[in-house]
Amino acid sequence: DAGVTQSPTHLIKTRGQHVTLRCSPISGHKSVSWYQQVLGQGPQFIFQYYEKEERGRGNFPDRFSARQFPNYSSELNVNALLLGDSALYLCASSLEEGYGDEKLFFGSGTQLSVL
Amino acid sequence: AQSVSQHNHHVILSEAASLELGCNYSYGGTVNLFWYVQYPGQHLQLLLKYFSGDPLVKGIKGFEAEFIKSKFSFNLRKPSVQWSDTAEYFCAVNAGPGGGADGLTFGKGTHLIIQP
Numbered sequence: 001d002a003g004v005t006q007s008p009t010h011l012i013k014t015r016g017q018h019v020t021l022r023c024s025p026i027s028g029h030k031s032v033s034w035y036q037q038v039l040g041q042g043p044q045f046i047f048q049y050y051e052k053e054e055r056g057r058g059n060f061p062d063r064f065s066a067r068q069f070p071n072y073s074s075e076l077n078v079n080a081l082l083l084g085d086s087a088l089y090l091c092a093s094s095l096e097e098g099y100g101d102e103k104l105f106f107g108s109g110t111q112l113s114v115l
Numbered sequence: 116a117q118s119v120s121q122h123n124h125h126v127i128l129s130e131a132a133s134l135e136l137g138c139n140y141s142y143g144g145t146v147n148l149f150w151y152v153q154y155p156g157q158h159l160q161l162l163l164k165y166f167s168g169d170p171l172v173k174g175i176k177g178f179e180a181e182f183i184k185s186k187f188s189f190n191l192r193k194p195s196v197q198w199s200d201t202a203e204y205f206c207a208v209n210a211g212p213g214g215g216a217d218g219l220t221f222g223k224g225t226h227l228i229i230q231p
Contacts, residue, residue: 045218056216106159
């Protein structure tokens with residue numbers, strides 16, 4: 001079975017531009033979460049989506065947005081890119097939105113560099 | 116808001132040595148606790164988790180962790196490490212039950228190197 005797939009794997013943008021990152025969850029998984037991992041830090045929660053609805057949001061500015069499609073795939077959009085947005089963006093899927101104890105399956109991430 | 120502190124950022128051990136990686140969290144309510152591991156060139160994967168019941172939980176590859184509520188700790192242990200345990204280890208927490216929508220709060224990670 002395919003795992004969580006993310007595209008693209010690497011991306012270079014300049015300040016002020018917009019970026020769209022894509023994620024396909026494991027087949028049958030209905031929940032998708034997005035995390036930002038800056039070099040030397042642990043992943044930081046950005047969004048969780050379940051059944052196409054935003055269920056949770058981390059402490060990120062409104063420049064960050066996301067959506068989930070009927071096939072449960074998801075996009076993360078970042079507007080007006082800043083140098084500080086340079087990071088590895090991770091997508092994770094899980095079977096359901098449960099009690100918080102569910103296992104997350106992570107993708108390999110998209111490495112975004114903002115110049 | 117929760118926070119997670121991992122005490123050791125870099126640990127170097129020889130094969131067959133015993134391992135203990137520290138993890139403390141700050142949150143006053145019920146928590147779910149996790150250890151995730153990232154092997155070189157691979158994605159993050161779950162090592163073990165605690166959400167209720169026996170505070171000593173066993174995970175894959177011989178790892179275990181003990182939840183000590185009074186100390187707000189969830190330390191990871193392995194009695195005898197192998198070269199293949201070389202990886203980055205992350206402790207994570209969320210509020211439970213129902214805390215899944217708030218996402219996981221991760222520590223900064225511990226880079227473990229096992230020397231043959």
